[in-house]
Amino acid sequence: MASHIVGYPRMGPKRELKFALESFWDKKSSAEDLQKVAAGLRSSIWKQMADAGIKYIPSNTFSYYDQVLDTTAMLGAVPPRYGWNGGEIGFDTYFSMARGNASVPAMEMTKWFDTNYHFIVPELGPDVRFSYASHKAVDEYKEAKALGVNTVPVLVGPVSYLMLSKPAKGVEKTFSLLSLLPKILPIYKEVISELKAAGASWIQFDEPTLVLDLDAHQLQAFTTAYADLESTLSGLNVLIETYFADLTSGAYKTLIELKGVTAYGLDLVRGTKTIDLIKTNFPKGKFLFAGVVDGRNIWANDLASSLGTLQALEAIVGKDNLVVSTSCSLLHTAVDLVNETKLDDEIKSWLAFAAQKVVEVNALAKALAGQKDEAFFASNATAQASRKSSPRVTNEAVQKAAAALKGSDHRRATNVSARLDAQQKKLNLPILPTTTIGSFPQTLELRRVRREFKANKISEDNYVKAIKEEIKKVVDLQEELDIDVLVHGEPEFKLCRETIWLSTLVSSCLVLLSPLMGGCNLMDLAASSHQSSMVMLAAPNQ
Numbered sequence: 424m425a426s427h428i429v430g431y432p433r434m435g436p437k438r439e440l441k442f443a444l445e446s447f448w449d450k451k452s453s454a455e456d457l458q459k460v461a462a463g464l465r466s467s468i469w470k471q472m473a474d475a476g477i478k479y480i481p482s483n484t485f486s487y488y489d490q491v492l493d494t495t496a497m498l499g500a501v502p503p504r505y506g507w508n509g510g511e512i513g514f515d516t517y518f519s520m521a522r523g524n525a526s527v528p529a530m531e532m533t534k535w536f537d538t539n540y541h542f543i544v545p546e547l548g549p550d551v552r553f554s555y556a557s558h559k560a561v562d563e564y565k566e567a568k569a570l571g572v573n574t575v576p577v578l579v580g581p582v583s584y585l586m587l588s589k590p591a592k593g594v595e596k597t598f599s600l601l602s603l604l605p606k607i608l609p610i611y612k613e614v615i616s617e618l619k620a621a622g623a624s625w626i627q628f629d630e631p632t633l634v635l636d637l638d639a640h641q642l643q644a645f646t647t648a649y650a651d652l653e654s655t656l657s658g659l660n661v662l663i664e665t666y667f668a669d670l671t672s673g674a675y676k677t678l679i680e681l682k683g684v685t686a687y688g689l690d691l692v693r694g695t696k697t698i699d700l701i702k703t704n705f706p707k708g709k710f711l712f713a714g715v716v717d718g719r720n721i722w723a724n725d726l727a728s729s730l731g732t733l734q735a736l737e738a739i740v741g742k743d744n745l746v747v748s749t750s751c752s753l754l755h756t757a758v759d760l761v762n763e764t765k766l767d768d769e770i771k772s773w774l775a776f777a778a779q780k781v782v783e784v785n786a787l788a789k790a791l792a793g794q795k796d797e798a799f800f801a802s803n804a805t806a807q808a809s810r811k812s813s814p815r816v817t818n819e820a821v822q823k824a825a826a827a828l829k830g831s832d833h834r835r836a837t838n839v840s841a842r843l844d845a846q847q848k849k850l851n852l853p854i855l856p857t858t859t860i861g862s863f864p865q866t867l868e869l870r871r872v873r874r875e876f877k878a879n880k881i882s883e884d885n886y887v888k889a890i891k892e893e894i895k896k897v898v899d900l901q902e903e904l905d906i907d908v909l910v911h912g913e914p915e916f917k918l919c920r921e922t923i924w925l926s927t928l929v930s931s932c933l934v935l936l937s938p939l940m941g942g943c944n945l946m947d948l949a950a951s952s953h954q955s956s957m958v959m960l961a962a963p964n965q
Contacts, residue, residue, distance in 0.1 A: 424745065424792035426784045427479035427712050428472060429629075429664055429688065430577065430752025432777050433486055435464050436759045444487065447514075448522075454514055461485065465563065469572040471778065476785040479662075479712075481627065482567045482574035483560040484752060487514075488521045489535075490629075491542040491587060494579040495520070498610050499556030502530065502546050502591060512556045531589070536631060536667045538719065538755055545584065547603060548594035555610045561617045568622060575662065576618050580630035581611055581652075582644045587632065601644045608648060612655040619659060627662040627688070631751075633678060634668035634694070642677045653683035662712060664688035666751035669696040679706050686710035691732065692717045692750040698732070702739060711740045714750035716784050721756055722810075723775040724783045726803045730790055737791065747788040753777040769813070772806040856907035863897045863912035873915075890914050 434440045443460035446452040465485050472480045486493050496517055501507040504527045507516045521543055523529035531544040560576050567574040585600045585607070618626060630645065649656075649663075661684045668690065670678065675697070678687055689697050691714050705711065713736055715729040737745050759778040760771065775783060786799055810816060835842070869889070876886040897912035 424742070424747065424788040425478040426476065426788035427575075427688075427746050427748040428477055428481055428753065428781060428784065429627075429666065429714070429718060429749045430481055430484035430754050431468050431472070431781075432754050432756065432758045433464065433468075433484070434758065435460075436762055436778075440464060440487075448518070457487075457514075461487065462566070465566065466570055469567050469570060469574065472781055473572050475781045476789070477781060478788075479625065479746065479748075480567075480572060480574045481577045482563045483577045484754070485563065487517065489540075489542040490577075490579055491535075491545065491584070492517070492521055492530075493557065493559060494584050495543070495545045496557035497555070497560065497578075497614065498584075498607055499554035500545055500547060500551055501556075509554065510556070511558065538667075540755060542587070545588035546591035547585070547588045547600055548591040548598060549602075551591070551603070551606075553603075553606050553610055555613045558617070560614055561621055564618055564623055565621050573622070573624070575625040575627050576623055577627040577629060577664075578611070578614065580628035580663070581607055581648050582641075583630045583632040585644075586635075586641065601641065604644060604648055605651075608651050611652060615652070615655045615659070623659065625660040625662060625685075626656070627664055629664045629666075631664075631666055633663075633665045633674045634670055634690075636671065637674060639673075642673060645677050645681060649681040649683055656683040660685040660710075662686040662688055662710070664712070665694075666690040666714065666718070667693055669694040670700065672700060675700045676704075679704070679709070684709075686712055686746070688712035688714060688748060690714045690750040692719075694750075698736070701736065705740050708744070709740075710744045710746055711736060712746045712748040714748045715787065716747075716749045716780050718749040718751040718753045718780070719755045721774050721776060723773055723779070723803060723806055724787075725807050726783065726787060726790075726800050727807075729787055730800075733787060733791055742791075745791070747784050747791065749780060749784060753780055756780065769809060770815075772802075773810040852907055858906060858908035859901070859910055861910060861913060863910075863914070865914075866893070869893060869914055 439460055443452070443457050447454065447457040465482075468485070469480055469482070483493075484490070495501070496512040499509075499512070501512065501516060501520065505516055505519050519527065520530050529543070530546060532541045533544050534540070535542050560578060564574055564576045581604060582601070585603055588600050590596055590598045590600070615626065632641075633645070663678060663681060663684050663686070665678070665688060670689070678684075686709060689701070689711070691698060694714075701711065713733060715732055716724050733745065733747060757776040760774055760776045761778070763771065763774075766774075786796055789796065790800070872881070872886060872889040875881045876883070893914040894911045897914075898909055901909045
């Protein structure tokens, strides 16, 4: 039974790429130094997956910034303001698009679907002159092959690329981005031809926009694109990968009827209803890459449950046509649990980061092939039971309250207009209120305090005192500037990723609610929000 990984984190187990990038951007190291770190990370990732027994190992999922920007570079779709004059796109142009430079701003960044990952939005229009300007996909395939690893090169699919783009400045908002499909497909054909010549036997196209609510015109674009690519793809096994949600019946029908496609990668974690579509109609002789290992959280897989799902699917698609996979790229998880040395054994047993999820995928594949690791499955079952019953994550009172909720409890008793009237009476905001929304710049002093707190050189009391002082400065500044809705500035930013998100949520609520809270001190509340966040982190399931 075969196994597959959709994609893998690129930052490195100890954030090696982050530090290498920052050093390069600060001109403390050379392009060659950065490339050396990147090559080392790619090599270790490929070797890790090969050693774990993964059959279909992805390449071209590594990126210095993000995969959509890499595709923009591949297509030579560089906005004119960056002064690119053709040729292979180098770091200067690439990072200028991502981060801007002294004279021009960066391209827009937006969320990658409903994840916390972001991508650089392509700026396109009828006058863009596309050209094959980055050979990264082919170069990385060859790089892996030279190391003895035959990979599946991954490309952002042509339709999803266009659908995730926006009209460039000066282009009518009504411009049809999908009208550019005939202009970009010739470049995809060049890339595909080079990959075939280099020896690739499989190719993966990520088409996540298939899970969106698409109209007939958008669905037709997929049919048109892959019909056009069919002759070029001849001789290759073609995997179309989707993730993050269920497919509609129309999208599923479009997918399974695409020309020249060998396999379909489906998210069966967030796309549970897609299984019903598979049961109803799955093309004979095609491969199903079943995404049963969650690529978007840090919890260990319930191996027994996943194995049951896979066995049911095996009866539908055939033993030789089922491939065990992740639900999406593991990009969205932490890298390796082995580096978490301060976690106790109980919590650690509940977790699986990217490296551990690779092992889970292969364990499931082996189990399907009749080589089940009984000890590994038993250990997993024990951990699953532990997490479900542990008082650290299970609060019986909360569970009972949640179970007692009715549909009407999810709807407010008052209508929007009544709530707006009440809010306005309390807040008395102008028609167009002003706010800075989020964080203020991190000062050198704040960075020093944070370093010393993390190193246990100063007490928590002193840390909170410093935070309060900074909050007072930014609140005073906003009041001086007559800002309507104040923020506390997020001075505790970067303490840890989870704390950032929860602290921002708590602090934002406190800021908005402060006019309703009588004599409560906004600065005391905001400064302590990171403590509230840590309490919430301790009980994630409550």
